[in-house]
Amino acid sequence: MLVKIWVSLFLAFAVYSWLVYMHTEDRNNVPPPDRHIQAGWQLWQDKNCQSCHQLYGLGGYMGPDLTNVYSDKGAKYMQTFIKYGTGKMPDFHLNDSETQSLISFLAWIDKSGKSKIPASVVHWWGISSK
Ligand code: HEC
Structure with missing residues (x-):
């Protein structure tokens, strides 16, 4: 028995x-980071972006979560914030190439998944893709 x-x-x-x-x-199926993305990753750490921003909900809470900012708002929008800052976000005086690297890094992060899971895809058996 x-x-x-x-x-x-x-x-x-x-x-x-x-x-x-x-x-x-x-x-x-996310490709490994190329040198451009790695440069952006390094800047992400050097400038301590994570002290104010989150990736997948982890990080500081002064600024918004940036996991999917690339697909939600696009490169041009990000460029303005990263290059010039705002009243609340500091201007890091980054040049065009550094700004581009950070955008590439965040575009690469964006491919890895979604940070916000809509309630409509959560079921008792798990999460469905759509
Ligand atoms: C001192 C805190 C702080 C740091 C450090 C910081 N940010 Fe921000 N960031 C903010 C705040 C606050 C906002 C929202 C700004 C606003 O609405 O005026 C923001 C907005 C943004 C946005 C637009 C997001 C959206 O959804 O509207 C991007 C992109 C961004 N930051 C990227 C970066 C990157 C890349 C770094 C590192 C180089 C960085 N931030 C460092 C505080 C910070």
Whole structure:
């Protein structure tokens, strides 16, 4: 009797695991960062952007989450903030190439997934892609 319960539990676990792995979206298709993206990543750290901004909700809370700013607002919009700052965000006096590198870095982050999960895609069995 006990053996049957254990076997059933193991089978349920195996089937559930298989279902989860088969229906998980492949996030590993993001290409490795090229030198331009790496330069932006380095600037992200040097200028401590994360002290005010979050990626996937982690970071400071003075500025907005920037995980998907590239697809939500676009490169031109980002360029204005990064190059000139605002009353609340400092002007880092970055040149065009540095600004571009930071945009490339954030565009690369954007490809890795969505930071805000809309309630409509959350189900009792997990998250569906649409
Ligand atoms: C001292 C805190 C602070 C730091 C450091 C900072 N930011 Fe910001 N950032 C802000 C604030 C606050 C806003 C919102 C500005 C506003 O609405 O006036 C903002 C806005 C932005 C936006 C526009 C986001 C949107 O959704 O509207 C981008 C892009 C951005 N920052 C990029 C960066 C990058 C890249 C760095 C690092 C080089 C950086 N920020 C460093 C505070 C900061």
